[in-house]
Amino acid sequence: MRKPLRSLLSSPVFWRGAVSIVAFVILWELGARSKQWMAPELFVPLKEMLGAMGFKKDYLPWIGVVPAPSTVLIAWIAVLGQGGYWQSWYMSLFRVMSGFVAAMLIGIPFGLLLAVSRTAQGIGFPVFEVLRPIPPLAWVPASIIFWPTQELAISFVTFLGAFYTIVINVLGGARSIDLHYFQAAQSMGSSQWDIFRRVILPGTLPSIVVGSAVGMGITWEVVVAAEMISGGGSQQSGAGGGLGFFIWSSYVGGSYEQIVVGMISIGIAGFASSELLRWLGRYVTPWLRVR
Amino acid sequence: MLNAQTAAPGDVIPVLRESIPFVDASGALLQRVAALGRPRRYAAGERIYNAGDEADDIYVVVSGRVEHVFGPGISAQESLKRMGRGGVFGWAGLVLGQTRRFASATALEPSEILCIGTEDLVRALEVEPLEGGAVMDRFATMIQREFTMPALLAKVRRLSGTPLTEEMSTLSLTLYRMSLWLKSPRPYLMLIGFALFLGLWYLFVEVWKLPRFREMPGITTVVKEWLSPAPTYGLSVFTEEYYQHIAVSIWRVAQAFLLATLLGVPFGLFLGWSRRFKEYVFPVFELLRPIPVLAWVPLAIVMFIATESAVVFLAFLASFFATALNTMLGVESIDESYVRAANCLGASRWQVFRHVIVPGALPFVFTGLQISIGVSWFSLVAAEMVSGQYGLGYVINTSFMMVRYPTIVIGMVTLGVVGYATSAMVRIAGDYMMEWRVRELALAER
Numbered sequence: 001m002r003k004p005l006r007s008l009l010s011s012p013v014f015w016r017g018a019v020s021i022v023a024f025v026i027l028w029e030l031g032a033r034s035k036q037w038m039a040p041e042l043f044v045p046l047k048e049m050l051g052a053m054g055f056k057k058d059y060l061p062w063i064g065v066v067p068a069p070s071t072v073l074i075a076w077i078a079v080l081g082q083g084g085y086w087q088s089w090y091m092s093l094f095r096v097m098s099g100f101v102a103a104m105l106i107g108i109p110f111g112l113l114l115a116v117s118r119t120a121q122g123i124g125f126p127v128f129e130v131l132r133p134i135p136p137l138a139w140v141p142a143s144i145i146f147w148p149t150q151e152l153a154i155s156f157v158t159f160l161g162a163f164y165t166i167v168i169n170v171l172g173g174a175r176s177i178d179l180h181y182f183q184a185a186q187s188m189g190s191s192q193w194d195i196f197r198r199v200i201l202p203g204t205l206p207s208i209v210v211g212s213a214v215g216m217g218i219t220w221e222v223v224v225a226a227e228m229i230s231g232g233g234s235q236q237s238g239a240g241g242g243l244g245f246f247i248w249s250s251y252v253g254g255s256y257e258q259i260v261v262g263m264i265s266i267g268i269a270g271f272a273s274s275e276l277l278r279w280l281g282r283y284v285t286p287w288l289r290v291r
Numbered sequence: 292m293l294n295a296q297t298a299a300p301g302d303v304i305p306v307l308r309e310s311i312p313f314v315d316a317s318g319a320l321l322q323r324v325a326a327l328g329r330p331r332r333y334a335a336g337e338r339i340y341n342a343g344d345e346a347d348d349i350y351v352v353v354s355g356r357v358e359h360v361f362g363p364g365i366s367a368q369e370s371l372k373r374m375g376r377g378g379v380f381g382w383a384g385l386v387l388g389q390t391r392r393f394a395s396a397t398a399l400e401p402s403e404i405l406c407i408g409t410e411d412l413v414r415a416l417e418v419e420p421l422e423g424g425a426v427m428d429r430f431a432t433m434i435q436r437e438f439t440m441p442a443l444l445a446k447v448r449r450l451s452g453t454p455l456t457e458e459m460s461t462l463s464l465t466l467y468r469m470s471l472w473l474k475s476p477r478p479y480l481m482l483i484g485f486a487l488f489l490g491l492w493y494l495f496v497e498v499w500k501l502p503r504f505r506e507m508p509g510i511t512t513v514v515k516e517w518l519s520p521a522p523t524y525g526l527s528v529f530t531e532e533y534y535q536h537i538a539v540s541i542w543r544v545a546q547a548f549l550l551a552t553l554l555g556v557p558f559g560l561f562l563g564w565s566r567r568f569k570e571y572v573f574p575v576f577e578l579l580r581p582i583p584v585l586a587w588v589p590l591a592i593v594m595f596i597a598t599e600s601a602v603v604f605l606a607f608l609a610s611f612f613a614t615a616l617n618t619m620l621g622v623e624s625i626d627e628s629y630v631r632a633a634n635c636l637g638a639s640r641w642q643v644f645r646h647v648i649v650p651g652a653l654p655f656v657f658t659g660l661q662i663s664i665g666v667s668w669f670s671l672v673a674a675e676m677v678s679g680q681y682g683l684g685y686v687i688n689t690s691f692m693m694v695r696y697p698t699i700v701i702g703m704v705t706l707g708v709v710g711y712a713t714s715a716m717v718r719i720a721g722d723y724m725m726e727w728r729v730r731e732l733a734l735a736e737r
Contacts, residue, residue: 126484127487244585244586259590266583267581
């Protein structure tokens, strides 16, 4: 345990990365506090220039309104003790998981069916391809109309987000299997089920892993927006919740630090779940491990 | 080869008639082709030619059997083909840009074979360009269907003096593909699929009025509204507003996509090219990337005073990450030995960048651009739904608020069509700029 740490600490790559991140945070802090340090007389010409370019005079454009990292950190620490924050985590996670698991349960068999049966592909694939370009978020209103509860509506939209990616990946993976494997299996007397079980399934597994990791990322994207649109848009009480709603209500309430807290939280959640999936993927496809 | 003896052209014509390329040929043309033929005899097991030989003759089997085996690296679906009387092989000389044999051919039994000089045949076909062109087309079809070569490689030379223009030949090719497609079960299955989808929608919502489905807009309502000159909810193909929304959305995506391409491609190239640059910049990039673009919505609204720039910024952000990341991966996928070879030949750092890195990364760049246009629509819709006036996302959201349900579906379908059209444009541009790559993939059995 000590050795990797020491090699990490002695590697210049690590330090360069650390330097750049620290520099980024410092620049962010400086930019965010531009209203304070631009107050003295010295910066009048700069202010005039900004004004001439059509920006607000008092602070640097764009970055000047973003809350500083130090205030974000303080807001975050304050929020850590609140139950509502963790409730948001839980609700978003729950929606992502339900949508994602549904997408896996329906998407993988559907993709395999399309890959195995030419008839199924002929019937199903064109319809699928026509629906696919419609962004999942465009479904939000239709989904709210259709599903009895807001909860189900959001889960359905997250399901759509992951579903297309998983199906496309499963189909692509199954198609890329070398034809010789089928010929070899058939000439050695495999049944249809054996071919499915021993050739198609392991052959598509790597694509399933990739598809689900990508799908998981999309799911997080979608859940945030769905929560904002449904929770932020409608006045129904009790609906909403979740990190997307956390961000939206912070925005409405004017506490900009909390917006950034919410953004970072979602980043962490999305990153952690994708990494978890990749790790699981490496576990189920040990033959792909690079030695 | 045992001996060459002259055979009367009259014996040869029936054989030619049995061969695929000459099935429909006129008597005059057959006479001319038959006159070119030199009959030869091969013993059982005798090699007629090898893969890689000069492709100077075309062969027609008169009697006996011949085995035709594609050489390594040729991406025919089936590499082995046996043929008897009427079989035509040795056609490599007719394939566009090909002067060497693709395959080797061996006589399986004592065989009598007619050899026709490739160039002689081409000249004979050029006498009657229209009929000759038809024969060449049949050659192409045979190469693709009988010898299972991929369509991309089964392209035959153009006869000089053919009155067919480029457009004409592509037209006939598309017509031919259309007829093939219509003969396959695919279009009918597709019709069944759409009929099922639309039929179920109609039945569930408007006929049976199933619970939950009842509230949804039905297909006939949507279509009527969409095509109505005086729409109930104010949006149809006849209203100017409809096109305004489409134009606004396309304009936003175009701005975001162009900006993301202009900034993302060079950024990705530098990330992949210079290790030092990557070590310093990439960690920050990776730190920001997991934050979903849509989580930026409120912050963007705060940062940009004008909602218009906030919406474009969000679409840009999504595109930028996709473009930069794929470009970087593209540079990293370049075989190190290309860079070394260029360095050995005295290329400067800039020359390596210009002639190795940029073209080498191009396939990944275009993959990135396709993803990028997709995600920019994706986040544009969210941004428009939350903030902004005009745009298709705005149409969907306001129609929901104001209970104009059929308009929601109109907005969704329009969004799908427009989104698909823009990504198709990017894909076509990519294929056009990278024809070498498409050909390479076909050759490498992919």
